[in-house]
Amino acid sequence: MPRTVHIIGAGLAGLSAAVRLAAPDNRVVVHEATAFAGGRCRSYHDASVGMTIDNGNHLLLSGNHAALDFLRTIGSQHRLIGPPAAAFPFLDLKSRARWTLHFNDGRLPLWMFDPRRRVPGTRARDYFSLARLLWPKEDKTVGETIACNGVLYSRLIEPLLLAALNIDPSQGSARLAAAVIRETLAAGGRACRPLIARDGLAPTLIEPALDYLRSRGVLVRLEHQLRAMRFEGQRVAALAFGDDSVALGEADAVILAVPPYAAASLLGGLAVPNEFRAIVNAHFRIEPPAALPPILGVINGTTQWIFAFPGRLSVTVSAGDALLDTPREQLARIIWAEVARAAALPADLASVLPPWQIVRERRATFAATPAQDKRRPGARTTWRNLLLAGDWTNTGLPATIEGAIRSGDRAAALLDQTRPSMIS
Ligand SMILES: Cc1cc2nc3c(=O)[nH]c(=O)nc-3n(C[C@H](O)[C@H](O)[C@H](O)COP(=O)(O)OP(=O)(O)OC[C@H]3O[C@@H](n4cnc5c(N)ncnc54)[C@H](O)[C@@H]3O)c2cc1C
Numbered sequence: 001m002p003r004t005v006h007i008i009g010a011g012l013a014g015l016s017a018a019v020r021l022a023a024p025d026n027r028v029v030v031h032e033a034t035a036f037a038g039g040r041c042r043s044y045h046d047a048s049v050g051m052t053i054d055n056g057n058h059l060l061l062s063g064n065h066a067a068l069d070f071l072r073t074i075g076s077q078h079r080l081i082g083p084p085a086a087a088f089p090f091l092d093l094k095s096r097a098r099w100t101l102h103f104n105d106g107r108l109p110l111w112m113f114d115p116r117r118r119v120p121g122t123r124a125r126d127y128f129s130l131a132r133l134l135w136p137k138e139d140k141t142v143g144e145t146i147a148c149n150g151v152l153y154s155r156l157i158e159p160l161l162l163a164a165l166n167i168d169p170s171q172g173s174a175r176l177a178a179a180v181i182r183e184t185l186a187a188g189g190r191a192c193r194p195l196i197a198r199d200g201l202a203p204t205l206i207e208p209a210l211d212y213l214r215s216r217g218v219l220v221r222l223e224h225q226l227r228a229m230r231f232e233g234q235r236v237a238a239l240a241f242g243d244d245s246v247a248l249g250e251a252d253a254v255i256l257a258v259p260p261y262a263a264a265s266l267l268g269g270l271a272v273p274n275e276f277r278a279i280v281n282a283h284f285r286i287e288p289p290a291a292l293p294p295i296l297g298v299i300n301g302t303t304q305w306i307f308a309f310p311g312r313l314s315v316t317v318s319a320g321d322a323l324l325d326t327p328r329e330q331l332a333r334i335i336w337a338e339v340a341r342a343a344a345l346p347a348d349l350a351s352v353l354p355p356w357q358i359v360r361e362r363r364a365t366f367a368a369t370p371a372q373d374k375r376r377p378g379a380r381t382t383w384r385n386l387l388l389a390g391d392w393t394n395t396g397l398p399a400t401i402e403g404a405i406r407s408g409d410r411a412a413a414l415l416d417q418t419r420p421s422m423i424s
Helices: 012-021 065-074 124-134 151-165 174-183 201-215 260-266 328-342 370-374 401-417
Strands: 003-008 026-031 043-046 051-054 059-061 087-092 098-102 194-197 219-221 228-232 235-240 245-247 253-256 276-284 295-299 305-309 312-318 356-366 386-388
Touching (some): 003 012, 012 026, 012 401, 043 201, 051 312, 065 401, 087 151, 124 174, 151 174, 151 295, 151 312, 194 201, 201 219, 295 328, 312 328
Parallel strands (some): 003 026, 003 253, 026 219, 087 295, 253 386
Antiparallel strands (some): 087 098, 228 235, 276 356, 305 312
């Protein structure tokens, strides 16, 4: 008899688990609390800028193999765009210096030895400090592992790790930083090509996944929030959704793919990450100047990355907690002044704030400290038919699309291994 797998949460972790499990011998039902799928990776129509925008700019790298595999499966890999080679243009707002990092394709980091490819003001031997970050001691911060100062730090390591870990890198987990460096810089330029969903997160990652699932008979129930679970011995016996509840058969299983605070409230006693960092995005409705690259790294400003989309410039500020209380228009003006300088806009355009929006995600990711990293549970639970997924579970990666998708894939693989009824 086919079993039913209930997936709770239609973020990328839940969707990737559903995509892996969508097969004739599984009945899959996805239950999502809100009216939309995508969770922290979503698009919406914004009245202030009068266009559909993403809640935040999301950058993928060509080495994010689980994410690319997910996109291939749902048929939307072509919607991710990026340069043919790994090149990252940067601007220092203070010194006005501009440079482009050009990683070479192979694993041998020849770019470090070439002054035209590496960070200006650095020497090849400066990069040897990165080796200490590759295999760090357990439970150390980045600040306890390498010196968090100097030109290489401020122009390469800090922007890279701030974006990947979403925390001031000196406080960030060296274990998570090591995973990022192993899968990007140390893997060579082929793994470092920046990729963005130019037409939006929903048309690239979410809607094609929903189409894929629906075409395979998966039921996606929006506005269907799980309120409680009933346990019997070592298994989940029923799911309560408020107005209705579902009894689980012996072979049925649950993948809980909700954020950590929601998982903790459903499973009293589960230790989960409980500190978070914000990400702030500013969106401006303006046609990007032709000379502006699709992604520009910015240092010595509030702005960290500028993304050029059709009809819009968008700015990302990671670990943006200090900006949560800044009045919205004040913040928009500060960031717009930096964008205008970075894009070298003529004075008449620069002096007028275009239609704008500020999106502040307070709990964008868990705080990637060693202490919080230790609070991440694995996929298995003490209940044999309940698995966990989500970017906050112990994926070995920071909270990213790649981590969320790997967690969903892993939960699905564990279920597949343990058919028909035992997950232990
Ligand atoms: C502004 C911003 C920028 C980011 N930038 C990047 C980036 O550049 N690159 C990158 O790789 N990653 C980035 N991330 C991180 C990435 O978005 C997340 O890691 C990923 O989307 C997390 O997916 P998830 O499925 O684990 O969790 P979520 O997306 O949080 O999904 C959980 C889902 O569960 C639902 N839910 C909660 N409770 C219940 C319940 N009781 N019943 C049913 N459903 C429930 C929620 O509504 C939600 O839809 C960014 C995140 C943000 C916020």
